[in-house]
Amino acid sequence: MSQHFLDQFLFVALPYVCLFTFFLMTVYRYRMQSFSYSSLSSQFLENKHHFWAVVPFHYGILVVTAGHMIAFLIPRTILAWNSHPLRLYVLEVSALAFGLLTLVGLIGVVVRRFSNTKIKNVTTPTDWILFVMLLLQTISGISVALFHPWGSAWFASNLSPYLWSIFKLNPDVSYVAAMPHLVKFHIVLAFLTIGFFPFTRLVHVLVIPNPYLWRKPQVVRWYGRRG
Amino acid sequence: MNVRSQVSMVFHLDKCIGCHTCSVACKNIWTDRKGAEYMWFNNVETKPGTGYPTKWEDQEKYKGGWESNGNGKLDIKSTSRTKIIPNIFHNPHMPSMDDYYEPWTYDYQNLFNAPEGSDQPTAEPISMIDGEKIDVQSGPNWDDDLGGSPIYAENDPNLEGLTEQQKLQLSSVERLVFFYLPRICNHCLNPCCVASCPSGALYKRGEDGIVLIDQKKCRAWRSCVAACPYKKTYFNWFTGKSEKCLLCFPRLETGQAPACFHSCVGRIRYLGVLLYDADRIEEIAKLPDDELVEGHRSMILDPFDPEVIANAKRSGISDGVIESAQRSPVYQFVVKWKIALPPHIEYRTLPMLFYVPPMSPVQASKPEDTIHHASEDLFHDIDASRVPMKFFANLFGAGHEGVVRYALRKQKAVRWHRRAETVGDVDRATADRMLHEANCTREEAEEIYKLTSLCTFEDRFVIPPMHREQAIEMMKEPHEHRTETGFGFVGGPQRGL
Ligand code: HEM
Ligand code: SF4
Ligand code: SF4
Numbered sequence: 254m255s256q257h258f259l260d261q262f263l264f265v266a267l268p269y270v271c272l273f274t275f276f277l278m279t280v281y282r283y284r285m286q287s288f289s290y291s292s293l294s295s296q297f298l299e300n301k302h303h304f305w306a307v308v309p310f311h312y313g314i315l316v317v318t319a320g321h322m323i324a325f326l327i328p329r330t331i332l333a334w335n336s337h338p339l340r341l342y343v344l345e346v347s348a349l350a351f352g353l354l355t356l357v358g359l360i361g362v363v364v365r366r367f368s369n370t371k372i373k374n375v376t377t378p379t380d381w382i383l384f385v386m387l388l389l390q391t392i393s394g395i396s397v398a399l400f401h402p403w404g405s406a407w408f409a410s411n412l413s414p415y416l417w418s419i420f421k422l423n424p425d426v427s428y429v430a431a432m433p434h435l436v437k438f439h440i441v442l443a444f445l446t447i448g449f450f451p452f453t454r455l456v457h458v459l460v461i462p463n464p465y466l467w468r469k470p471q472v473v474r475w476y477g478r479r480g
Numbered sequence: 481m482n483v484r485s486q487v488s489m490v491f492h493l494d495k496c497i498g499c500h501t502c503s504v505a506c507k508n509i510w511t512d513r514k515g516a517e518y519m520w521f522n523n524v525e526t527k528p529g530t531g532y533p534t535k536w537e538d539q540e541k542y543k544g545g546w547e548s549n550g551n552g553k554l555d556i557k558s559t560s561r562t563k564i565i566p567n568i569f570h571n572p573h574m575p576s577m578d579d580y581y582e583p584w585t586y587d588y589q590n591l592f593n594a595p596e597g598s599d600q601p602t603a604e605p606i607s608m609i610d611g612e613k614i615d616v617q618s619g620p621n622w623d624d625d626l627g628g629s630p631i632y633a634e635n636d637p638n639l640e641g642l643t644e645q646q647k648l649q650l651s652s653v654e655r656l657v658f659f660y661l662p663r664i665c666n667h668c669l670n671p672c673c674v675a676s677c678p679s680g681a682l683y684k685r686g687e688d689g690i691v692l693i694d695q696k697k698c699r700a701w702r703s704c705v706a707a708c709p710y711k712k713t714y715f716n717w718f719t720g721k722s723e724k725c726l727l728c729f730p731r732l733e734t735g736q737a738p739a740c741f742h743s744c745v746g747r748i749r750y751l752g753v754l755l756y757d758a759d760r761i762e763e764i765a766k767l768p769d770d771e772l773v774e775g776h777r778s779m780i781l782d783p784f785d786p787e788v789i790a791n792a793k794r795s796g797i798s799d800g801v802i803e804s805a806q807r808s809p810v811y812q813f814v815v816k817w818k819i820a821l822p823p824h825i826e827y828r829t830l831p832m833l834f835y836v837p838p839m840s841p842v843q844a845s846k847p848e849d850t851i852h853h854a855s856e857d858l859f860h861d862i863d864a865s866r867v868p869m870k871f872f873a874n875l876f877g878a879g880h881e882g883v884v885r886y887a888l889r890k891q892k893a894v895r896w897h898r899r900a901e902t903v904g905d906v907d908r909a910t911a912d913r914m915l916h917e918a919n920c921t922r923e924e925a926e927e928i929y930k931l932t933s934l935c936t937f938e939d940r941f942v943i944p945p946m947h948r949e950q951a952i953e954m955m956k957e958p959h960e961h962r963t964e965t966g967f968g969f970v971g972g973p974q975r976g977l
Contacts, residue, residue, distance in 0.1 A: 287696045289976040291720035294700040298609065298717050300576035311569045370610040371577075375717065454976055460699050462678035466561055470675035471761075475686035 256430075263441050264415070265424045271448030272419075278451030279459060292457040298371040306365045310358025316351040317394070321408075325416050328409035335406050344405045345398070352395045359384070359391055383453045386446050393439045401433055412440075482758040483781060483792040485801050486669070486689030486832050487727065487751065487944065488810045489741075490820045491662055492932060493838035494891065495748040498660035500524050500621070502740035502749075506664075509728070509739050515718025517583035517608050520620050521725035522740040524662045528636035528650055528871070529623040531661075533579040536711040537637040537824065543573040544709030545672055545827030546765065554765055554828060556676050558706040564678055573706040577717070581618045583608040609717070627658020638874040646868040649843060657866040659838045661875075662748070664740060665712040665725035666823070666831030667691050669756065669779070670765045673724070676707035681722075687801075688753075688946055689832065690727045698722055709827035719975050737941040747935065752808030752942040753801060754815075754832070755781040755792055765828045769878040772825045779830075780815050783808070804944035809931055810834065817920075817928055819887040821876035837876055837887055839895075840867040862888045886919070890928070893918035897925040 283290060296303045324331050335341040363384050366372050398404055415428035429440060450456070506522040525531040539545060539557065549555040558573040586603035594601030607614045623632035628651045639647055650657060667684075671691050674682040681697035682704055684690070693704070693713065700720040704713040713724040728738035736742065741749040756779045767775045781788040783805035792802055805811065813820035813836060820834035843864050862885060863869060872888070873881040893914040900911035915925055931939060 286974075288719075288721075289974060290699060291976045292700045293720035293976050294702055294715070295717075296570060296574050296702065297576055297705075297715045300574065300578075304570045307569045370612055371607075374610040456976070457699060460679070462680070462699070462701070464680065465564070465678040468680060471670070472674050472677075472680050472683040473686045474683045 260426045260430050263437070264426045264429050265419075267441065268419050268424075268444045271444040274448045275450055279456060282451055282456065283459075290456050290460050291454075293375075293454050295366075295372045295375060298375070299365065299369050302361065302365050306358055306361030308358070309354050310362055313351045313353075313355030313358055317348065317355055320348055320351075320405075324405065324408045325413050328413040331405060331409040335403075335409075341403065341406065345402060348405060349395065349398045352391065352398060356388075356391045356395060359388055363388070379453050383449065383455065386442065386449065390439065390442050390446060393435060393442065397435055397439055401436060481781075481788075481791045483755050483788065483795045483797060484689065484758045485687065485753050485755055485792075485797050485805065485944065487667070487732065488689075488754045488808075488814075489664075489667075489833040490750040490810050490813045490836065491833065492748040492750070492813075492820075492836040493659060493661065494836060495746040495932070496524070496660040496662055496838075497746045498524055498526070498625070499745050501743050501745045502662055503620075505739040505743035506725075510726070511723075515716040516714070516723060518577065518580050518620075519714040519716075519723065521712070521714075522662065522664045523620060524660050526624055526627050526632075526658050527661045527875070528627055528633040528639060528658065530632050530635050531623075532581075532620050533575050533711050534618070535635060535637060536709075539709060539827070542575060542706070542709070542711065544707060544711065545824075545829060546670070548766070552766070554762075556672055556707050559676060559703050564676075564701075564703060568678065568701055571702050571706050574702050574715075575705065575711065577609075581620060581622070582614060582616075584614055584616055587613075625658070628656040633658070638871055640874060641879065642868055642870050646870065649866060649868065650871070657840050659840065659867065661835075662740075663710065663712070663823075664833065665691060665727070666710060666829070666833040667727060669758075669830035669832060670761050670828060672707040672709060672827070672829050673704035673713050676703040677701070678703060682713075685729075688729075688732070688944070690729050690732075691724070692726055692729075693722055693724055695721050695723075709824065709829060710831075732943055733946050735943055737937075737943065741941060747940065750809040750813065750931075750935075750940050752810040753805040753944045754808060754810055755783050755788060755797070755802070755805050757781055761830065765830055769826050770880050772828070772878050773821060773876075773880075773883045776822055776825060776830055777815060777818070780811070782815075783811065798945070800945035804942055807942045809935075809940060809942060812927070812931060817890065817924065818883075819890050819928070821883055821887060823876060824878075826878040835876060836891070837872050837884055838867075839888065839891060840865045842866065862892055889918040890920050893920050894925045894928045894932075897922065898929055 296307075331344075335344065366376050366380075366384075401407075411428045411432075415425065418425040418428075429437065432440075503520055503522045503524055507520065510521055511517070511519040520532065523532050531537065536542060536544075543558040545557055546554040547557045549560070559567050559571065584605045585608055587606045588603045590601050591603055604613055605616050606612065623629065626632045630651070633651055634647075639650075642650075667689055668691065669689070671682070671684065674684060674691060677698075678701045679697050679699050681694045681699070683692060683694065685692065698721045700715070700722070702715055702722065704722055704724075705711075705715050713722050715722050728736075728740075731738055731742075737749075737751060741751055760779050764772075764775045764779055781792075783789070783792075783802060789802055793799075810820075814834050820836045822831045822834055825831065843866050865888070869881045869885060869888075872884040873879055876887075877883045893911075896906055896911040896914045899906040900908050912922070915922060920928075
């Protein structure tokens with residue numbers, strides 16, 4: 254019985270609290286504190302190891318996050334793709350590779366911040382907490398890939414419906430209740446990270462520049478006359 | 481014709497005494513803050529020298545400015561549109577603190593707190609970034625007055641293309657020469673910084689052409705820092721926002737000259753409006769190197785021409801601004817007399833700060849014990865100047881000597897003319913011949929002399945009417961406006977969480 258309550262708490266209450274915080278606080282912060290939306294680059298203070306930390310981390314995390322999103326949004330396509338074993342292997346191996354790339358980059362990010370007093374000086378407690386969360390998340394993700402393989406298949410068939418049930422406001426924990434502990438840990442930490450997101454530097458992900466490729470090179474602002 | 485107005489500038493290098501008052505005035509107002517300690521929106525360099533950041537003119541290293549991409553278009557050298565996507569996480573051409581200097585202060589507390597000992601306590605230099613002790617290796621003016629020095633002067637990127645003899649002429653001790661180059665943002669017509677910003681945070685103000693960074697839109701992608709060939713956008717390492725010279729727009733809007741202009745001891749700075757044809761920006765920016773200076777000048781419109789005035793009015797430029805453009809000292813120096821030139825126009829950003837190149841002493845050599853001057857003339861032949869024409873050409877003429885020689889000749893002719901007028905040891909006929917050779921009349925020489933030597937505040941700074949409060953009232957119901965002011969910026973500009 255207590256297991257049931259725990260599941261309800263971790264996979265229904267917590268996700269809603271985190272998602273609610275995420276939406277409310279990102280909007281609130283954007284409207285009230287838009288100055289604080291910044292990638293807070295540290296390249297200026299340390300430019301030698303910067304590339305080897307930040308670049309692998311971002312390429313890794315972006316591909317991995319995109320993978321999760323795709324499996325969430327179009328699970329059937331993924332299942333169809335996986336119907337062929339070779340294609341399943343290719344997908345799993347590349348997902349693992351990008352996971353490892355993320356880990357290597359992230360370790361680089363943390364070591365770089367730890368070893369250089371200048372960047373350490375601009376690293377806040379929030380940053381450290383975030384790095385620990387991201388590290389745990391990446392490590393648990395890689396472990397899931399290693400110990401509970403074919404995640405690309407069971408994510409699409411079991412977790413995607415669970416996530417959809419959350420978004421449809423009709424939560425159904427039966428899908429996750431049967432998951433191994435490692436996977437549960439990964440899911441809970443994911444929601445916690447989402448809830449913590451608006452209070453961290455991660456908000457830079459929301460302000461990635463999009464109109465740049467289309468806009469005219471020169472930007473002119475008129476005070477009154479024209480638009 | 482698409483007429484726009486631009487607050488433009490002239491720095492008369494012949495008058496700069498290298499006192500750095502301008503830099504300090506600016507620093508005290510704008511960059512005396514955490515994260516901005518290393519920034520000098522205004523800095524003064526010794527030339528020949530490596531400048532700040534070190535060797536900023538070396539675009540092989542910094543990749544600033546525009547380059548032709550081969551099919552008739554200009555691309556940003558550092559990160560063109562397509563190149564920014566894979567490079568947004570790590571900008572390959574971003575200068576780092578090592579290229580500027582690490583700001584420091586002194587551990588004054590030690591003077592009070594040091595334990596009793598046999599030596600006097602000292603205040604050791606400590607970094608303003610992390611508070612650690614540092615061994616100071618460079619500063620914003622480390623090469624100040626070190627023209628002729630092997631590590632600084634010899635590495636000036638403008639020495640390219642000079643003969644060995646000319647280089648020697650610049651660096652051997654008894655024949656040493658140097659001059660000062662004060663620099664601020666040029667508020668360019670084709671600014672690379674603006675074009676490079678993925679977030680569109682940088683913009684040019686339509687009415688006066690001042691280039692600014694919207695602090696609320698900047699996301700620290702740092703593209704502008706790499707893209708500006710003059711290295712006049714700076715990254716604030718604390719707030720995670722880029723910053724730049726704002727031409728003291730709050731001062732301009734209240735009718736005062738920018739702080740560096742106002743405080744200039746040598747009175748070398750002039751400010752005024754230029755009208756230009758914005759439709760021609762792209763065409764001019766693409767011209768071959770040797771046509772750039774003249775092309776750029778040809779964009780600037782004659783504020784007395786009735787057609788220009790009619791077009792200006794059609795573009796919404798007010799009578800007050802047009803009238804201000806007619807009195808602009810910058811127009812005189814740049815267009816009428818052609819003695820002020822844009823710096824490094826080959827970067828193709830079309831800078832709107834122009835420099836009057838300085839005169840320099842006559843060449844000299846020291847074959848035996850006495851110094852021998854190449855010319856005994858008081859006002860020597862321009863080509864016998866100690867600073868080789870090629871050096872000026874690299875700085876102000878995209879490598880071409882013609883425009884620089886023209887500017888220097890005219891300055892020399894004005895001196896001969898005034899010498900003939902006041903001292904009388906130069907005969908009038910020679911002075912007139914010099915004027916003629918320099919394409920200058922006596923009247924023009926008088927005007928140049930007056931605006932150079934006898935200029936008052938009002939002559940130097942012709943600030944257009946740009947009172948924003950009034951501009952608002954003209955367009956909006958004041959009552960309506962009042963309710964909107966002050967909303968939006970809740971909480972101070974604090975570093976991201
Ligand atoms: C989609 C696009 C993204 C862009 C354009 C982007 C861009 C950037 C940039 C420019 C920086 C500053 C790097 C520096 O110069 O120090 C940065 C840092 C960072 N980003 Fe992203 N990012 C993106 C996505 C993400 C995602 C999805 C995550 C994680 C979930 C993430 C996590 C981080 C972290 C933790 C840092 C700090 C790294 C450090 O310590 O230097 N980013 N990002
Ligand atoms: S000098 Fe030109 S390119 Fe550089 S910051 Fe100023 S306007 Fe931008
Ligand atoms: S205050 Fe004027 S004279 Fe002094 S260094 Fe600056 S520009 Fe030159």
